[in-house]
Amino acid sequence: MSEEVLAVPLETELDALFGQYVAADQAPGLVYGLSGPDGLLHARGFGRRDDAGQELDLDTIFPIASMSKSFSACAALIARDRGLLSLEDPITKYVPEFRLSDGGVTPDGMPTIGMLFSMCGGLTEDNSWVDPFIDLPTEQLLAIVEAGVRLSRPPGAAFEYSNLGFALACLAVSRAVGQPLTAFLREEILDPLGLSSTYADSEVPDGVPRATGYSLDTEGRWVGYPPQRSDAFTGAGGLVSTVRNLTRWITWLGEAFRPDSDHSDPVLGRMSRRELQRVHVPVQPALFLGAAGGLNVSTASGYALGLIVQDDLHRGTIVCHSGGLPGFSLHMRWHPQSGNGVVVLTNSHRGNPVALATEALGRRLAREGAAAETVRLWPETVALCAKTDALIRDWDDALAAEIFADNVDFDRPLSERRKEIESLVREVGPLLAPRPEPELVSAVTPADVTWSIPGENGELICMIHLTPVEPAQIQEIAVRACGRSRPRAARPIDISPRRKEWGEAFITPVTNVEVRM
Numbered sequence: 001m002s003e004e005v006l007a008v009p010l011e012t013e014l015d016a017l018f019g020q021y022v023a024a025d026q027a028p029g030l031v032y033g034l035s036g037p038d039g040l041l042h043a044r045g046f047g048r049r050d051d052a053g054q055e056l057d058l059d060t061i062f063p064i065a066s067m068s069k070s071f072s073a074c075a076a077l078i079a080r081d082r083g084l085l086s087l088e089d090p091i092t093k094y095v096p097e098f099r100l101s102d103g104g105v106t107p108d109g110m111p112t113i114g115m116l117f118s119m120c121g122g123l124t125e126d127n128s129w130v131d132p133f134i135d136l137p138t139e140q141l142l143a144i145v146e147a148g149v150r151l152s153r154p155p156g157a158a159f160e161y162s163n164l165g166f167a168l169a170c171l172a173v174s175r176a177v178g179q180p181l182t183a184f185l186r187e188e189i190l191d192p193l194g195l196s197s198t199y200a201d202s203e204v205p206d207g208v209p210r211a212t213g214y215s216l217d218t219e220g221r222w223v224g225y226p227p228q229r230s231d232a233f234t235g236a237g238g239l240v241s242t243v244r245n246l247t248r249w250i251t252w253l254g255e256a257f258r259p260d261s262d263h264s265d266p267v268l269g270r271m272s273r274r275e276l277q278r279v280h281v282p283v284q285p286a287l288f289l290g291a292a293g294g295l296n297v298s299t300a301s302g303y304a305l306g307l308i309v310q311d312d313l314h315r316g317t318i319v320c321h322s323g324g325l326p327g328f329s330l331h332m333r334w335h336p337q338s339g340n341g342v343v344v345l346t347n348s349h350r351g352n353p354v355a356l357a358t359e360a361l362g363r364r365l366a367r368e369g370a371a372a373e374t375v376r377l378w379p380e381t382v383a384l385c386a387k388t389d390a391l392i393r394d395w396d397d398a399l400a401a402e403i404f405a406d407n408v409d410f411d412r413p414l415s416e417r418r419k420e421i422e423s424l425v426r427e428v429g430p431l432l433a434p435r436p437e438p439e440l441v442s443a444v445t446p447a448d449v450t451w452s453i454p455g456e457n458g459e460l461i462c463m464i465h466l467t468p469v470e471p472a473q474i475q476e477i478a479v480r481a482c483g484r485s486r487p488r489a490a491r492p493i494d495i496s497p498r499r500k501e502w503g504e505a506f507i508t509p510v511t512n513v514e515v516r517m
Contacts, residue, residue: 026351037339065323087114101148170235213327316372
């Protein structure tokens with residue numbers, strides 16, 4: 001039988017993947033969008049948005065629940081960058097009504113604004129408690145808080161998801177900037193980014209197409225919920241938006257990691273946008289069973305500021321957040337390195353759109369062969385790589401003195417290094433003629449590079465790491481011989497002594513780095 005296959009367009013695959021969600025009655029409707037580095041690439045809706053049977057599309061407005069948190073945290077960083085507040089400020093500086101209860105953990109300090117935005121303020125997880133209070137007026141919430149807030153952990157000690165803490169941090173931002181948070185979001189984020197279909201749920205204009213949220217009654221029939229209107233919890237979960245707007249949002253956030261993107265931005269600078277998407281408090285790693293019974297590894301993940309950051313062992317950094325309200329389940333996730341992302345909005349709280357979004361983004365990244373990171377080598381790294389290659393082939397004391405920093409001879413005499421390298425050359429040699437460009441193996445930063453020097457009986461894996469000051473010289477060099485009997489795929493990709501505790505690890509984002517010279 002022939003092994004030839006005709007590749008199905010990815011959009012066709014994903015339409016089938018998401019279409020079956022509605023066909024299986026997991027929700028009355030679903031709409032998803034696939035984005036690339038320049039924005040929306042493909043979107044499609046399935047099923048109905050309301051009792052009238054109107055179809056969902058990429059301009060249908062959904063409440064986005066906790067996906068609102070990234071917008072509010074962005075507003076906090078805008079205020080911080082203007083000197084209006086500090087993330088290190090205690091919450092009581094702006095919300096003096098906040099009072100700790102005598103019960104619970106005895107605190108050694110007040111939670112800071114940054115702790116509350118990164119879910120480590122010491123307040124207990126409250127997803128089960130908060131839903132009935134979404135529309136609670138701010139004054140009533142403050143009266144509850146003034147009666148005493150109980151801590152389950154010392155502030156800053158560990159991750160614990162608190163909508164209450166996040167809502168109070170949003171109130172602090174509002175008071176620091178001197179206007180309602182919704183007005184600040186509109187003026188400073190939504191209008192400048194062209195997010196014209198994103199609103200507070202209490203400010204949605206009449207006549208816009210809105211999805212109805214549904215739940216199943218005891219007889220298995222879909223029953224709709226009336227639209228909600230938030231107050232005190234608006235910043236934590238009270239925005240509404242569309243697939244079109246959300247794909248624009250995640251594209252703009254991800255641009256901050258790509259060196260080729262525009263470095264000038266009137267809303268929030270690249271450094272602060274990266275801070276928004278950087279782990280501020282880690283979450284414990286885990287090994288768990290997936291839906292199909294396969295093992296999945298959760299590693300090096302954590303909470304950023306209104307966002308979750310995951311470190312995929314092959315693709316690198318993934319940023320995401322879910323949203324859930326009675327009648328709705330939603331998710332957005334993106335791969336900053338490549339600019340690819342997925343937004344999934346469903347109008348029921350049944351099923352698992354997170355798994356679908358994860359699968360969809362994974363397929364997109366696989367189709368592209370997306371790297372975990374792009375490393376652009378310094379010109380000096382490229383030049384010193386060539387000189388080191390020449391030195392290994394034909395040792396010259398003057399060249400060694402030129403390219404090595406003083407610590408290299410101090411750490412180990414150059415005469416010993418020369419003897420070792422000559423021995424390694426004999427082991428795999430004679431060496432083949434040099435190529436116009438080195439055969440790159442890996443790089444972790446622009447200041448280091450690992451490459452191969454092929455020989456008749458194997459190859460030398462060589463690594464150099466440059467100094468951080470001028471003039472750039474080599475502060476670290478390592479060379480290892482790999483005989484021809486060892487398969488290439490099993491040979492080391494990183495031989496730096498600095499990372500020797502890794503062992504010869506191959507399941508790591510370092511194995512999937514795009515290196516540019």
